[in-house]
Amino acid sequence: MRTTEAPAGVALTIRNASLSDAQALASLMCELGYETTSAEMRQRLKSIVSDKGFRTFVAEIDDQVCGMIGTLTHASHEYNDFSGKIVAMVVSKKKRRSGIGRALIAAAEKDFAEKGVTRVTLTTRFERKDAHQFYEALGYSQTGYRFAKNLPPDSAAASILTRNPFL
Secondary structure, eight states, X not given: OEEEEOTXXXXXXXXXXXXXXXXXXXXXXXXXXXXXXXXXXXXXXXXXXXXXXXEEEEEEETTEEEEEEEEEEEOOSSOSSOXXXXXXXXXXXXXXXSSHHHHHHHHHHHHHHHTTOOOEEEOOOTTOHHHHHHHHHTTOOOOOOOOOOOOOOOHHHHHHHHTOTTO
């Protein structure tokens, strides 16, 4: 855990997320447009916190979660060393533009550096122009496009996924 100051002189704490943060993180995901219940987030966090490749940091002001960043450190086919990916980041709408996002990015980058990661990627939706400007201001640059495809649910695959084969 580390405490820093947001620009308004407010004490900001960045710490590792825990299962008890599920409700707050679910609310933040909803703010991003990903409808998520507390129970769903708790289940996701169970998988994420047990996987050493993932890290989730939360930002708190006065013991209230106001932001989060999720990261993944992974091997790649393209490079010999590990890569880092910011897989999720959100600051509460009420607290945006107050330095919390910068503090979360700094915490993630520090964690990546401690793991020897020298390359970090992230994706953001086309319509999130403010986010694009934010990341560019922090030295990130657009290097390509992300493509996505939803596969139809398969009853056998759905059965396997409920048993969580990756744990």
